[in-house]
Amino acid sequence: MIVPISLFFILFTIAVIRSPSLVSASGIGSATIVAAPLILATYALMASVIAGRGTVDLSIGPLIGFINVTMVQVVTNGYFTNPFAFFALAFLLGAGYQLIFALIVVYVRVQPIIVSLSGFLALSGINLVILPRPGGLSPEWMSTWGMGRSVFSPPLVVLALATLAWLLFTRTAFYTHLRLMGSDERAAYTSGVPITVVRIGAHMISGLFAALAAICFTALISSGDPSQGTTYTLIAVTALVLGGASLAGGRAGVFGSALGALNLYLITFVLATFSFGAVQSFVTDLAYGTILVTSLLLTLVLPLIQRYARSFSPLLYFVALGVVVLGVTLHSVFDYGTLSAAFVPPVFPGPLDLSQAMTGPFEVATVDAATDGLRMAATPLIWGVLIAIALAALVRVAFTYGRTRDMAPAIFLLIGLIVLGAAYSISRDAPPAAAPPPTAVEAMQ
Amino acid sequence: MMPLEQTRTLSLATRLLGLIIGTVLTLLSVIFGFVQGVAVPAIILYALATMALFFWGWKFILPHFLIEAEQDAEADVTGPGPFRRVWIRFMPSLLGLGAILIVFFILAVSVEGFLNGWIVASLIILLAIIVGTRAIGPLFETNRSAFIGIMVLIGLFAVGAMNIEGFSSGYNIRSMLLFAAFLGMASVGQTLVALLGGLDLSIPSVIGASNVGMLYLISQGVPPWLAFCCVLVIGALLGVMNGLLSFRLQGQALIVTLGTGFMIAGGVQIITSIGTAYGGNVFGTVPGWLSNLAAMNGQTFGIPIPPVIVIWVLITILLVVGLRMTVYGRYLYALGVNRISAKRVMISEMKYWVMAYAVSGFFSALTGALLLGWSGGGFIGVGDQYLFLTLAAVVVGGTSLMGGQGGYGFTVIGVLVLQVLTSFLVGIGLDYEWQQFIFGLLILPMVALYARSPHIRTQI
Numbered sequence: 058m059i060v061p062i063s064l065f066f067i068l069f070t071i072a073v074i075r076s077p078s079l080v081s082a083s084g085i086g087s088a089t090i091v092a093a094p095l096i097l098a099t100y101a102l103m104a105s106v107i108a109g110r111g112t113v114d115l116s117i118g119p120l121i122g123f124i125n126v127t128m129v130q131v132v133t134n135g136y137f138t139n140p141f142a143f144f145a146l147a148f149l150l151g152a153g154y155q156l157i158f159a160l161i162v163v164y165v166r167v168q169p170i171i172v173s174l175s176g177f178l179a180l181s182g183i184n185l186v187i188l189p190r191p192g193g194l195s196p197e198w199m200s201t202w203g204m205g206r207s208v209f210s211p212p213l214v215v216l217a218l219a220t221l222a223w224l225l226f227t228r229t230a231f232y233t234h235l236r237l238m239g240s241d242e243r244a245a246y247t248s249g250v251p252i253t254v255v256r257i258g259a260h261m262i263s264g265l266f267a268a269l270a271a272i273c274f275t276a277l278i279s280s281g282d283p284s285q286g287t288t289y290t291l292i293a294v295t296a297l298v299l300g301g302a303s304l305a306g307g308r309a310g311v312f313g314s315a316l317g318a319l320n321l322y323l324i325t326f327v328l329a330t331f332s333f334g335a336v337q338s339f340v341t342d343l344a345y346g347t348i349l350v351t352s353l354l355l356t357l358v359l360p361l362i363q364r365y366a367r368s369f370s371p372l373l374y375f376v377a378l379g380v381v382v383l384g385v386t387l388h389s390v391f392d393y394g395t396l397s398a399a400f401v402p403p404v405f406p407g408p409l410d411l412s413q414a415m416t417g418p419f420e421v422a423t424v425d426a427a428t429d430g431l432r433m434a435a436t437p438l439i440w441g442v443l444i445a446i447a448l449a450a451l452v453r454v455a456f457t458y459g460r461t462r463d464m465a466p467a468i469f470l471l472i473g474l475i476v477l478g479a480a481y482s483i484s485r486d487a488p489p490a491a492a493p494p495p496t497a498v499e500a501m502q
Numbered sequence: 503m504m505p506l507e508q509t510r511t512l513s514l515a516t517r518l519l520g521l522i523i524g525t526v527l528t529l530l531s532v533i534f535g536f537v538q539g540v541a542v543p544a545i546i547l548y549a550l551a552t553m554a555l556f557f558w559g560w561k562f563i564l565p566h567f568l569i570e571a572e573q574d575a576e577a578d579v580t581g582p583g584p585f586r587r588v589w590i591r592f593m594p595s596l597l598g599l600g601a602i603l604i605v606f607f608i609l610a611v612s613v614e615g616f617l618n619g620w621i622v623a624s625l626i627i628l629l630a631i632i633v634g635t636r637a638i639g640p641l642f643e644t645n646r647s648a649f650i651g652i653m654v655l656i657g658l659f660a661v662g663a664m665n666i667e668g669f670s671s672g673y674n675i676r677s678m679l680l681f682a683a684f685l686g687m688a689s690v691g692q693t694l695v696a697l698l699g700g701l702d703l704s705i706p707s708v709i710g711a712s713n714v715g716m717l718y719l720i721s722q723g724v725p726p727w728l729a730f731c732c733v734l735v736i737g738a739l740l741g742v743m744n745g746l747l748s749f750r751l752q753g754q755a756l757i758v759t760l761g762t763g764f765m766i767a768g769g770v771q772i773i774t775s776i777g778t779a780y781g782g783n784v785f786g787t788v789p790g791w792l793s794n795l796a797a798m799n800g801q802t803f804g805i806p807i808p809p810v811i812v813i814w815v816l817i818t819i820l821l822v823v824g825l826r827m828t829v830y831g832r833y834l835y836a837l838g839v840n841r842i843s844a845k846r847v848m849i850s851e852m853k854y855w856v857m858a859y860a861v862s863g864f865f866s867a868l869t870g871a872l873l874l875g876w877s878g879g880g881f882i883g884v885g886d887q888y889l890f891l892t893l894a895a896v897v898v899g900g901t902s903l904m905g906g907q908g909g910y911g912f913t914v915i916g917v918l919v920l921q922v923l924t925s926f927l928v929g930i931g932l933d934y935e936w937q938q939f940i941f942g943l944l945i946l947p948m949v950a951l952y953a954r955s956p957h958i959r960t961q962i
Binding site: 107113161165166167168170171172175176177178179180181182183184185186189242243246252295298303304305310339340341342343344345346347349350353354356359436 | 527653747750751753754756757758761762763764765766767769771772775817840857890893895903904933934935937938939941942943945946949950954955956957958959961
């Protein structure tokens, strides 16, 4: 969990600094609406991934598209618009498809990835048959869903209910069976778990989540789109892996999946605030790929870290980072008087400006003099705290591992260097604070 | 019961009978040939082929039936009657056969003009092939998937040739082979990686990247041959990167390669679009030799066959022989079947894993560069369809995704089946979406015919 949490807060901080409007009511509202289908699609994938046998359901994206176009065609042809009938139809389609999927996996005994591959092709074909090009109408009662003016929008309710339902589901014996089957199917079979029933059940749950995702997707675009849903496959798989699930089965969590999906949304959001112009989508691709591979490689390093930090609490970590980010958010929302409309190009070369270095190339706002002064005054404090934390950690490591032969010289050398450096900086007189040289931005203005 | 070897050789009377029937068949075909006015060399060729095929079938397939008949005769007489026995033994197949017939009749009644001679003939051919496959298939204990694939190929081709104008013309066959060559080259890496139990989803990105990258290099003034070599080397290096990154994450190779694919496609596009006003689109002229290499009207030393097909055939021969004969090939299988025992005999797992991915990257880059010659313009999305097609070709051919079973020869059959199927579906006038739908539905039964995993009960 350490990777998704850290990533989430880093991305969130950057997003807030770059665009403080994210934390306004409409900002959060629209973010919820855009992220809801993605999160639900990740849940849908999660339910079947836990079942093991490498069940990465590649057909989840086309399935969402399939439910979407079917519902839109139902409305456009005027069969019925009743919300209950609508939800029932979506659930029926999602669960029905996944039931067929599960029956094929269980009784025909073909590898699930092949079934999902053939489902991907078949569904993306049939979607184009049902609705040849994007268009159509969403039902009347759904038209206000996609506005995103307030925080409490219907997609948020759907999302919350879905999360709650999954949490309740984890309290059942069925879930225990599911995890046992996912991590070791033979053991589950020999200990009397009805694996056929469990597998079918997992797929049906996945289908229900897919139906919810399709409903939120329909609300988002308020029309039908036969090919857009397909993109959810790759994003949802990425989100699931970012959230720390094991594609081998048996291990996946609802918070991890939600965080993974949110991270992906935030990546897109942050990159959108940098205007890359024509190469925007390529940069997004590059960032997706890099983050995905890096987070996978980090899962290899993670056991190493956990050896040194045994009593690590994800919750405490979450809260601690949350406090820091809350501070940044408050700062960016209330202190930024004027937002500069023009894009500030990142200034890497040139003389180092302290305030520039602190906010990096990310900040879009121009801060007034009082805030700037306050920030300069706080700088030594922040650095002091950071160095103190680093020193404390080093000393802790030194005391624990100082006696082992391979670690000792390096650690004592490092501590010695730090002490020497500190003594040197104290012995010198503090240089007079020179006025910062004009930066490239100011020169341009 | 008699020893197996004795029953397998046919008796003298049976052999004589076979000789007579074969000769008569050959004579008949010769007479028909002369009546139809076919050229003499062709008649000789066809006659020889008929005779060889018949004798082969007579010698190898008939004994199996004879054994079965004897076994049936020896079976207990007090059991259920012969019809009942047949029913119990073939119940699923008979039910399936009945279902096909019912669907056909419903279609014939409901669709106007459906019931014509050609379609009935195609149905009979299809049924004959299904029954034949079902009856003979189990006798091929090894390479069953290849046998089924070839049967499907023959059936599809026969039905296509009968129903579609110009399906079996030289031009159409050439174009099918051309596209099959591209798909086949793209599937080389997927096959090798699948033999080790991995997957490579970065293939389409590497294809697109090399396609765009090569044109970019050419437009920057690099000599085309050098650009070609550069692209191939870079492709192989990307493959090595894939292999190294995914080695420790073998269970998630699918996702790692997906991620590197995103990175490669994004990165190459950023590089190529720096300093141009057209994001992602590269313009330039493709050299003549490259177009000749891959275009439909290309010539190999004056023979009107696109050189890509010849290259593909050479690659196929090299790979099939290489996988069977060389140490590299045998070790690859050894690793795919059982990692631990392969490690015990000092086979470096990492080396072969990275090499398989490097080969994959190399061939993806080759496909991308050749596709540039075919299309004449760079486009990053040119490889997108190969994401699922390479996987489908490997799976339909019969290489197990779990590793250790299959080979490139199987993939070639899979590629041809997919290509003939596409051509057939296009030929009967189906749109792209219906093609995709049918593709999806057909992969499943084809795989189910031979790649079913055993029941969990038997794995304990």
